[in-house]
Amino acid sequence: MKDQKESVVGKKLLDQTTRRVILLVLAMLFSVPVFTVSTYLSEPTSYSYGLTLIEAIGPGSKGGHKVFDQTIALQVELDTPLVKLYVDDRMDNFTADTLIWEDTSVDISLLRDVEKEINTLDLDNFTHTFENGTTINQERIYLAVYDLRGTVKLQAILGIATTFLVCIVLGSGAMFFSKLTTDLVISPIEDMVSRVNNITADPLKAAHEEEERVLYEELADRDVDGGNDGGDDKNGNKEGPLETVMLEKTLSKIGALLALGFGEAGSKIIAQNMAKGDDVNPMLPGQKIISIFGFCDIRNFTDATEVLQEGVMLFVNEIGEICHGIVDRYSGAANKNIGDAFLLVWKLEDDDQIIDTYSGQLQAKECARVSQLADMSVISFLLLMSSLKKSRKMVKYNEHKGLNDRMPGYQVKLGLGLHMGYAIEGAIGSYYKIDASYLSPHVNMSARLEGATKAFGVPLLISGSLYKHFTRKTRSHCRQVDWVIMAGNDEPVKLYTIDVDLQKLELEDEQPFLSQKEKKIKRVHERIKRNNLREAAFNCQMEVSSAFESNIDIIKMRKPFGKQFLKTYDDAFKLYVKGDWSASRELFEKVLERRKEDPLSLNLLKYMRQFDFQAPEDWKGYKFFHE
Known part of the structure; x- marks a missing residue:
């Protein structure tokens, strides 16, 4: 088996560790002289020399006295000053000659052994035998005492400093090595665990937050790098990004793809499976919820498919981009893409869903938050119609020769249905393929409303169950279409619409080409606006229905009515x-x-x-x- 190639993380960890070890060794080597006494005090070399010179000249001679005095004068100025000099010797005339000097400012008896240096000459005793046989045996003493307190204090200070240095070096080394391991290994692992936990808690929110975080990091790096041509990555690593960074990005992409694929309805499926340690189980029981369901259908899709062939995918996706973007801006979510149709959902907050005490059925609460969300659904559909009419991307289809030959005067049009009711949210399918969606007669009702738009000649139909939750201003713009019993219903349904004249709208200005990063920036900004709008609407800081009076497109479309x-x-x-x-x-x-x-x-x-x-x-x- 071939040896596995060394990882970039391993290389960087080894390289950084080696550098830090070298720095620590150099720091120790350079610090040794700093904490050595000889750096600050000169080593005394004249202790024995002075005594030897006195002994050589003779202490009793005139020259001996002079050398004695000079020795004292020189050695009291040393870093370790002389405090006592004592000489006791015999002259040739056998008479004792004793010289004594002592520093009266220093009490030698109080000096500890480590605080004084006693220096003597190793001399033979003076011995002489007279003619009568008498023998003299006299000890010869040459003694000098030096004060070492300054040296001892300096040694103590340097010893303490050395201890501190060792502690600092060891602590810094441990900190550096720990930081290196933390930065390259531990922190990335903790980040990955944190991201998994975020995905577990709320996959959609985690995906959005991760996109924003990556975008801000890219923008920050761009500002810091300035005009850097950028041959290296942002970690300064010429061999490519670290494996831990690649794992983090891969995990983020997987989470984003899960959230994108499953959508809002599948967020609980992702969360519950991520929270478990055992096998993946997508077949979880559903949950009953109250939502607003919107069904959007592309008119004349079969004919368009036959004419456009492969281009029909781009056709649908360009419409979907407009549709999903506007719905998302007004707190909705795209659930299903069914070829020529889109199922869109506005989920009510859990606190806005209550059990009716009489019927025992789940229903929407009568409150401002529900009314604001209901207004958001219809406003988004109105803006969807206007955006589609104004879009320059749709011009190429409206003027497409093949489409106009098959359907003279062809225009890209949508049929729209809006309804509120309960549904079962969950996974549909098997272990081979699942979809996260909603099952309910009320979901089908939104599709029936869209289908009925053709019979009634309007692009939008709204059910009475949603109409009653509109704010007063929004209801004032509605027209009741009819009161009917539709297939699959036992109770009559009131149908409403909001009239629009799309011919009053003009094409939008040419939009500049956006790079992928610019699209990401725009998407993040739109999401921030969406969150701010939702928060302001739900806190009653603004009225969604004010769009009827402030949005230029809606005003133009509604002017004839x-x-x-x-x-x-x-x-x-x-x-x-x-x-x-x-x-x-x-x-x-x-x-x-x-x-x-x-x-x-x-x-x-x-x-x-x-x-x-x-x-x-x-x-x-x-x-x-x-x-």
Whole structure:
């Protein structure tokens, strides 16, 4: 088996460790002279020399006395000063000659052994035998005492300093080695564990936070590097990024792909499986929730597919980019991409879902937060229609020769349905393939509403269950389309729409080309705006419905549908529901005088005409709708 190539982390760890060891050794070598006494005090070399000179000249002679005095004068100035000099010797005339000097400022008896240096000459005793046989044996003493207290103090100070140095060197070495290991190994592992925990807690949030973190790091590195041409990576490593960095990035990408693939509905599946230590189990039980469901369908998709062929993927994705972006801005989430259709979801907060005490059913709470979210759903669909109409990306399809040959006057259009109700959120499929989605008649209801837009001649249909949660301002812009019993429902459903005239909109300005990093920056900024909008709306610091008065596109689209137009239609519709179809007919015709091609009025007149404008005897205000 071939030897495995040494990792970049291992190389860097070895390199940095070697450098630090060399630095520590050099630090010790350079510090040794600093903490040596000889660096500050000269070694005394004249102790024995002075005594030897006195002994050679003779202490009793005139020259001996002079040398004695000079020795004292010189040695009291030493770093270790002379404090006592004592000479006791015999002259040739056999008479004793004793010289004594002592520093009276120093009490030698109080000096400890380590604080004094006693120096003597090793001389033979003076011995002489007289003619009469008498013998003299006299000890010869040459003694000098030196004060070592200064040296001892300096040695003590240097000893303490040396101890501190050793502690600092050892501590610094331990800290450096620990920091190196922490930076290259421990911290990356802890970061990876932290990211796994974040993914476990909330996969979508973790993916978004990671994208923002990486973006800010890239921007910070760009600012720091300035004009660096950048042959090396940001770690200064010419051999490529560290394996730990690669693992961190890979883990982040896997988490982002999981969140992107499973979406908001699958976040709990990811979280619960990440939290477990055993085998992956995607087949988890579902959870009942209340949500707003939006269904978006691309009109004439079959024909477009046959004409565009391979280009149909780009066609769908460009529409999806606009659709998903606007829905995300208004706190919604894309759930399913079904070829020509998108299922979009606005989940209610857990605190906004309650169990009805009478029916025992889960339902939405009547509160400002739910109303704001309901307004967000319809505002996002209005802006979706306007953005699609204004988009320059759609021009190439609107002017596509093949599409116009097959469908003269072709325009990219959508059918939209909005409904609120319960659904079971969870995983659908098997161990071979699962999708995280929602199952419920209410999900199907949003699709039926979208399908019914073709019959009613409007691009958007809203169910009464969602309409009742709109704010008053949003409800004032709605028109009731009809009151019908749809397939799969036993109860009649009130249908509403918000009228728009897309012909009032103009193409947007040319958008500059954006690099991948610029797109990422834009995406992060949009997410920050989304979060700020959601927080402000849910805290009642702003009204989402104010878009009807502040958004230029909505104002332009809504301009043809004034208050008087809506009031006349509303009066006519009330008479229709009441069963007074003759009076209703007159008002609907007035509506048509204002807007000749109003599809809602034309549909209701067409239905009443089948009964000669006389309501059936069993008329209850609603009818059966057959798609």
